[in-house]
Amino acid sequence: MPNQMQLKLAFxxxxxxxxxxxxxxxxxxxNEMPKTTPKQRAKTTTILKLNPKINFDEFVLLNYFLINAELKDQTRMCFITEDRKCTGFVNQEQLIxxxxxxGFEVPTxxxxxxxxxxxGxxxxxxxxxxxxxxxxIEKQACK
Structure with a gap:
């Protein structure tokens, strides 16, 4: 069993x-991943190791994209679980x-x-x- 869970962030x-x-x-x-072209695929992946006390399944945050570039509240994220199921699109309020x-406090x-x-x-x-x-988040995880 791994000592630390990993939160993978790709966008x-x-x-x-x-x-x-x-x-x-x-x-x-x-229940399937979005079909993307190589150009659309994530260019960067950041892996954050979290405190193993935190009890949540490892998940992948993928496909940060703009549905409508003119509306800030139209910025959306999508959480994809390891079994390739989507937990739905979230806006910034839901992300918070x-x-x-x-278990973390991140400034709004x-x-x-x-x-x-x-x-912008x-x-x-x-x-x-x-x-x-x-x-x-990592600072708080290490406390």
Missing amino acids: NDIDVKNSSEIPLVQAFSS KIIHAM EAVAQICEKCV GNQKMGLEVVQNILQE
Whole structure:
């Protein structure tokens, strides 16, 4: 049995100008992975080792993408479990609740910055913002 669980965070680098041409939502069903092209696949994977006391199944956070680049609240995430089932799309408020349910306190502003990075003229995922959030979670996990 592993000493530490791993939270895998993967996200896509998507050209928001062509976001309407990316059929992630249409191709997505409740029990299969979205069908993506190599360009759409996650460019970066961050693995965060968490305290083994935290009791939740290892899951994969995939396909961070913009449904509508003009609406911040349309930024969506999708959790994919190891058995390839989707737990549904979540917005930033739901993401905060999930993080809190995991036993961590992450500043609301930090999560909100992810959406701002995505829609504020920067077409790449706000990698440094996500890393900051992960570092904050990791600090709390090590307490």
